[in-house]
Amino acid sequence: MTRERINAEWVFAPNTQAVCRALTDGGAQALFVGGCVRNALLEVPLRDIDISTDAVPERVIELVEAAGLKAVPTGIAHGTVTVVAGHEGFEVTTFRRDVATDGRRAVVAFSTEVADDAARRDFTMNALYARPDGTVLDPLGGMPDLEARRVRFIGNAHDRLHEDYLRALRYFRFHAWYGDHDAGMDPEALAAIGDALDGLDKISRERVGHEMHRFLEAVNPAPSVAAMRQCGALGALLPGADDRAMAPLIHLEGEAGVKPDAARRLAALGGGWVAESLRLPKAEIKRIDRIRTAAEEIQSPEEMGYRLKADARDGWLLRCALTETPWHGEDGLAAGRAARFPxxxxxxxxxxxxxxxxxxxxxxxxxxxxxxxxxxxxxxxxxxx
Structure with missing residues (x-):
């Protein structure tokens, strides 16, 4: 199973190693898992460091407290304990296997086998583990998929989706962030998503909103959004959403030199009603609606700059995308933002x-x-x- 070693700085950081030692010194396994391993191998930034173990939560708490670390039972019913070392939090989760699923949540049982834990994950590139010394473990053969930047469901795609329908949206998000856009998407995955459209309305709006927000923060999610539309997932999740302005908007963002912004891109899909359907925070819903409304009104760059201030560039970028015109008007936007009604x-x-x-x-x-x-x-x- 050993395929490679990760040498990222976070692996050997004192806090990280302190948590691992607390577990291993007590006879338990400590394996880095999921996104931190995937991103280290791809050499891209990571969000969190997750650790998987064969110790049950009560044993995890016992071991880390004996080592002088703080244990917080943040998700103990699901096997997760947050371990705090040097003011840094690490989620430590017991190996699990699914007992029952209903498309929204799973009933799990603890396991002592890493293979059980790997089998219940979504994509092969997320079922990679690493020991505290950085040695990578690949129980399901996901390394070739990661190397090819191929997002592929573990086992049968239909089964994975019926376990949790949110995985349909996660598939497109992971392809936007980590997939090879030139190679295209896995046909089996797209066919399975197309067959599972009726189950998408079982997903809570909050979960869809959180996932969509992260999805649209990718550098270029346009090909993935287009694939969502083509297989019917976009219409099932966001009825009436229109992605025709997405690719032009992303091209213009590059010309203007602005960073990806989920709110700007949600405005491109339709505006405030899209944001409301995703149960996003009220302040963000208002911002999205303001951007979309301004983009659809007849305003000069100067007026948009004056009325929208910090959101003016977003509104003008979307205006240019909707009207299929080149990026321009930066000076006018700046003049409007600086203007003060006397x-x-x-x-x-x-x-x-x-x-x-x-x-x-x-x-x-x-x-x-x-x-x-x-x-x-x-x-x-x-x-x-």
């Missing part, structure tokens, strides 16, 4: 009050914007009516 409500009081005050202030602001921000306070005051 009139205040108190300048028109007490002559104007209530709705009349608001209407007049809005009219004068529109005149000021149309002038290219050149009308002075006195000139605007003279036109107050």
């Amino acid at each position: 009139l205040k409500a108190r300048d028109l009081m007490p002559d104007l009050q209530g709705p009349e005050l608001g209407d007049t202030l809005e009219r004068l602001e529109n005149l000021w914007i149309a002038s290219g921000f050149t009308l002075t306070r006195d000139e605007l005051f003279a036109q107050r009516g």
Whole structure:
């Protein structure tokens, strides 16, 4: 099973090794697993360090506390204990095997075999483990898939999807982040996803929103989103979503030199209603709707810069993508963001009050914007009516 060794700095960091020693000194296994191993082999950044063990949660707590570390039972019913070493948290999870699944959650039993733990994972590239010295273990033969950047379900794709339908969306996310776009997608996986569309409405909106957010943070998710549409998954998860602006938007992001932004890309799929259906935070829903609405309105770069401030570039990028025009208008956006309306409500009081005050202030602001921000306070005051 040994195929390779990882030499990432985090493997040999004092805190990491302290957690591993606490387990191994007590006779338990300690294996790095999943994303941290995958990303180390691909030499890309990782989010978390996950450790798998044959020790049951109560034994894990006993061992790490005996070693002077802190144990937090964050998911003890599912076998997970968060071990804190030097103010750094590590999730330590007991080997598991599925007992029953319903497409949304699994009933699990603890196991002492790494093969059982590997078999219940989603993709072969995520079923890679490593010992504390960095030696990689490949119980299911996932290394060739990782080397080819091929996202492939473990075993039968239909079975994996019926265990958890969210894996359909995870498949596209992993292809966007780690797949070979030129080689295309696994036909068996796409066929299985197409057959499982009826099960996608069983997934909670919160889980879909979290997964979609991470998916759209990839450098170029456009091919994966297009494949989602083609197999019917996009329509099943987000009815009415339209990805036609996605590829042009991502091309323009490159021209403008901006980083991937999930909110901007959700705006490209449809705007606020998409965000609401994903149960995203209210502040983000408002931002997404603001970007989409501005992109669809007839505004100059200057006006968009003034009205949207920090979100102006996002709105203008989407405008260019929707209208299939080259990236331009950076100077106008900057001028709008810097502009400050010279009139205040108190300048028109007490002559104007209530709705009349608001209407007049809005009219004068529109005149000021149309002038290219050149009308002075006195000139605007003279036109107050």
